[in-house]
Structures are given as C-alpha cells and as structure tokens.
Amino acid sequence: MGETADPRIQIRPFADRRDCERMVDYFLNADKAFLEGMGVDPGKLPPRREWIESALLDLERPAHEKDRYYLAWIYDGTPVGHASINRIKVGEEAFIHLHLWVKDLRKAGLGTQFFAASAVEFMRAFRLKRLFCEPYAENPAPNRVVLKAGFRFVKRYRTTPGPLNFEQDVNQYVRENPEALAG
Numbered sequence: 001m002g003e004t005a006d007p008r009i010q011i012r013p014f015a016d017r018r019d020c021e022r023m024v025d026y027f028l029n030a031d032k033a034f035l036e037g038m039g040v041d042p043g044k045l046p047p048r049r050e051w052i053e054s055a056l057l058d059l060e061r062p063a064h065e066k067d068r069y070y071l072a073w074i075y076d077g078t079p080v081g082h083a084s085i086n087r088i089k090v091g092e093e094a095f096i097h098l099h100l101w102v103k104d105l106r107k108a109g110l111g112t113q114f115f116a117a118s119a120v121e122f123m124r125a126f127r128l129k130r131l132f133c134e135p136y137a138e139n140p141a142p143n144r145v146v147l148k149a150g151f152r153f154v155k156r157y158r159t160t161p162g163p164l165n166f167e168q169d170v171n172q173y174v175r176e177n178p179e180a181l182a183g
C-alpha cells in the first residue's frame with residue numbers, strides 16, 4: 001500500500017471484483033451533466049456486467065498486455081476514488097486519469113495528493129519515462145491538479161480521447177521521470 005504525507009491518504013492496486021464494481025458504478029450512477037463536464041459521452045458507457053467483466057479480465061493480464069491499470073484511492077480506510085493509466089507502453093509512457101468519486105471530498109486538496117502519489121506509483125511500477133495527462137480543456141479541476149502535481153503543459157488539440165468520450169479540445173500535460181530517463 002502506497003502512503004503519502006497524510007496517513008489517512010493511501011493508494012493500492014485494484015484487487016478484486018468489488019474494486020471494479022465501485023469504479024463502474026461511479027460512472028453509471030453519475031448524472032449526464034457530470035459526465036459531460038469531464039468529456040464523457042453518457043451514451044457510450046458499456047452495460048454494467050460487461051464493463052465489470054472486462055475490467056476483471058484486464059486485472060489478470062500481465063503488465064504489457066493490459067488495457068488499463070487501476071489504483072484505488074483510500075481515505076481513512078474507505079475507497080473514495082481511483083486513478084488509472086491506459087495506452088501503456090511499459091518502460092516508456094502511459095496516459096493517466098483521475099477520479100475522486102465522493103463529491104463532498106472534492107475541492108479540499110485530496111485529489112491533488114492522491115493524484116501526485118498515483119503518478120509516482122504508476123511511473124515506478126511500469127518504469128515509465130513519461131506520463132501524459134490529457135483532461136478535457138473545459139474541465140477546470142484536473143487542469144489545475146496536474147500543474148500542482150508537477151506536470152507541464154505541452155499543447156491543446158482536438159481529439160476523441162477514448163471509447164467513452166465525445167470529440168473535444170484537450171490539454172496535454174506531461175511529467176517526466178528522471179530516474180527512468182537516466183536508466
């Protein structure tokens with residue numbers, strides 16, 4: 001279990017079906033405006049069972065075959081969010097995503113702490129030379145969080161970031177990993 005300066009804040013890899021269910025239910029229980037606010041097309045979310053099964057299958061795959069790898073965010077012993085990486089090239093790069101599920105915990109600095117700890121852990125576990133983050137340009141919270149967590153702005157461009165998204169302007173940020181770059 002990864003620890004941060006605040007002992008109430010911990011991160012750990014997704015371990016089982018329950019972790020996958022919590023992540024899937026966060027998306028499926030969200031309202032349309034919330035999903036659109038982070039660039040997700042509500043009409044593109046997979047059915048619950050299918051989504052959970054595919055996340056579970058992926059959990060079992062070796063690192064270099066994974067579609068995604070998830071870290072649970074644990075606050076005071078309770079799962080409250082997750083970070084994930086996809087487009088993983090082990091030893092090279094990946095793209096990071098961040099979600100604090102509990103609305104009442106947002107805007108209190110927790111997201112930044114969880115995100116920064118997750119970025120370090122993803123880079124360590126997958127020996128990444130660089131980690132990209134490409135939030136929807138109109139979603140202020142992640143655009144702020146990434147800069148506070150040591151990422152730098154690269155460019156803004158229009159794309160459809162993934163299978164759950166609509167076409168949108170994203171801001172690309174990167175954080176390099178000096179240890180992996182040196183190695």
Ligand SMILES: CC(C)(COP(=O)(O)OP(=O)(O)OC[C@H]1O[C@@H](n2cnc3c(N)ncnc32)[C@H](O)[C@@H]1OP(=O)(O)O)[C@@H](O)C(=O)NCCC(=O)NCCS
Nearest residue numbers: 038098099100106107108109110111112135140141142144
């Ligand atoms: C993105 C997210 C993880 C950030 O976590 P958080 O705990 O709310 O963020 P923090 O409290 O650490 O805030 C970090 C900075 O972002 C700013 N911020 C947070 N929410 C904001 C909002 N809704 N609008 C504008 N600024 C915001 C904070 O003011 C702070 O900046 P400051 O230190 O300069 O004041 C969280 O808001 C979240 O899960 N949102 C919904 C999912 C989402 O949008 N994910 C991103 C998908 S790309």
